[in-house]
Amino acid sequence: xxxxxxxxxxxxxxxxxxxxxxxxxxxxxxxxxxxxxxxxxxxxxxxxxxxxxxxxxxxxxxxxxxxxxxxxxxxxxxxxxxx
Numbered sequence: 001x002x003x004x005x006x007x008x009x010x011x012x013x014x015x016x017x018x019x020x021x022x023x024x025x026x027x028x029x030x031x032x033x034x035x036x037x038x039x040x041x042x043x044x045x046x047x048x049x050x051x052x053x054x055x056x057x058x059x060x061x062x063x064x065x066x067x068x069x070x071x072x073x074x075x076x077x078x079x080x081x082x083x
Contacts, residue, residue, distance in 0.1 A: 003079070005063065005066075006066060006078035008061045008078040009061060009062070009063045009066045009078065012062065013058075013061075015057060015061045016054055016057045016061060019054070019057040020050060020053060020054045020057070023050055023053045024050065027046055027049065027050070060076075060078075
């Protein structure tokens, strides 16, 4: 019996956007403190965090990466591997 592909693999950009949104919301709670301590000098760092989070999420959403994760890092896979 074959299982359908995880939603992260079927809709990788949607998964990426959801993660970026989550990171933006999380960073938004810290932004007043970061900017108060370093004026606008922290803005590139915030943009870097968002870009790296988006890139990692996009790579993790690739079907070939999902297959690799199921076999070698099941704790990081979107769904558990078939038994």
